[in-house]
Ligand SMILES: NC(=O)C1=CN([C@@H]2O[C@H](COP(=O)(O)OP(=O)(O)OC[C@H]3O[C@@H](n4cnc5c(N)ncnc54)[C@H](O)[C@@H]3O)[C@@H](O)[C@H]2O)C=CC1
């Protein structure tokens with residue numbers, strides 16, 4: 287059926303307008319481009335979606351709050367940073383998504399993350415809208431007291447924009463349990479209310495068991511489902527992982543538990559390669575290094591002599607069956623993807639958000655390598671955050687077994703949606719990007735249609 291809407295545009299015109307309106311915001315444009323092609327094809331037979339300009343509306347955040355964050359360092363210097371909250375879309379639930387503290391943070395990065403979050407949260411099947419926030423504050427080398435003062439100052443402005451039914455932030459790069467504790471403490475101090483306004487809290491004060499593990503474990507569950515679909519499994523497979531943070535270390539932990547062999551971990555300075563495998567004991571050592579001593583991954587080779595350290599390099603040229611980028615956006619480019627393909631990588635499963643460039647994704651797709659995009663594969667974290675919200679509302683705490691079962695089922699369900707929407711008729715190959723984009727879009731689009739023009 288042809289569209290009656292005189293404003294209906296084709297894909298090229300849509301992209302042109304997107305680039306014009308968001309000049310220089312390369313990450314945001316990349317994230318929207320990555321879904322636009324699939325959605326334009328999908329809505330061809332859905333004039334209601336076309337006429338309501340749903341994608342155009344999802345690609346324009348509901349609002350962006352930007353604010354000054356002043357804090358005092360240990361030498362009594364006054365420091366000024368910028369803070370943001372991007373509230374992208376709350377059609378299906380309160381805005382939900384992490385806070386990132388990293389010197390690279392800017393509006394483009396937070397807009398891409400909030401846009402992707404909208405699709406990801408929809409895929410979980412839970413009532414969660416999409417948002418993201420953070421600051422260009424660089425936590426590296428800061429004392430605990432400095433981190434606390436920064437978090438308190440950040441929350442002193444943010445608190446007026448969030449709430450358990452409006453917007454529920456959580457952690458992301460540079461924001462872990464320590465930072466969530468300081469942020470939650472300040473929210474409670476200002477408002478006088480204990481409520482489920484943040485997730486990723488400590489279990490002593492309303493956090494959910496399994497939330498720290500959920501993103502990494504969930505990504506490995508998705509990988510297991512994807513391999514199962516192709517009559518393969520994790521047992522005996524070698525894996526390269528980037529990052530050494532929350533997502534990377536929990537993905538490594540679960541891979542080991544399921545019989546995989548983890549060969550690498552990395553940070554922004556370089557990567558370590560341990561041909562003997564980075565087993566559970568070694569992962570526990572890295573957790574202590576990163577979370578307690580706040581050290582660099584290069585220190586690994588002083589502890590484990592069989593390993594090598596590669597300064598300034600990423601791990602993608604190490605021969606492996608499985609690759610899991612778990613550090614940051616655009617950390618895996620076209621030449622990295624070709625190196626992985628040349629080494630006959632079987633599956634690429636993203637723990638990070640948009641870690642592969644568009645050119646890299648094309649290499650994986652052309653080679654029909656099993657490729658799981660972050661918006662599907664790393665959705666376990668926000669899903670368990672959704673379960674933390676439910677537990678806070680009900681004033682209950684579920685146990686590990688129940689939460690792990692729920693996470694397993696949620697990831698299986700997301701995988702199933704991707705297969706349903708992403709399987710190609712002729713070859714039977716599953717395009718997980720297309721599957722995730724369409725399945726994530728549909729629920730948000732239906733809610734937006736129901737609301738009329740708002
Ligand atoms: N924490 C969570 O629950 C979720 C996180 N993610 C995504 O996973 C990724 C990692 O996040 P977390 O593990 O939570 O953060 P984290 O702060 O615990 O760890 C980040 C890791 O990435 C490394 N890294 C940061 N910038 C880098 C760069 N430019 N080059 C190379 N390495 C770099 C850091 O050294 C660190 O090892 C991010 O893309 C984040 O958005 C996605 C879903 C949920």
Ligand SMILES: O=C(O)CCC(=O)C(=O)O
Nearest residue numbers: 382383384456667668671
């Ligand atoms: O748990 C959450 O709300 C945040 C998770 C997140 O930031 C993400 O999925 O990228």
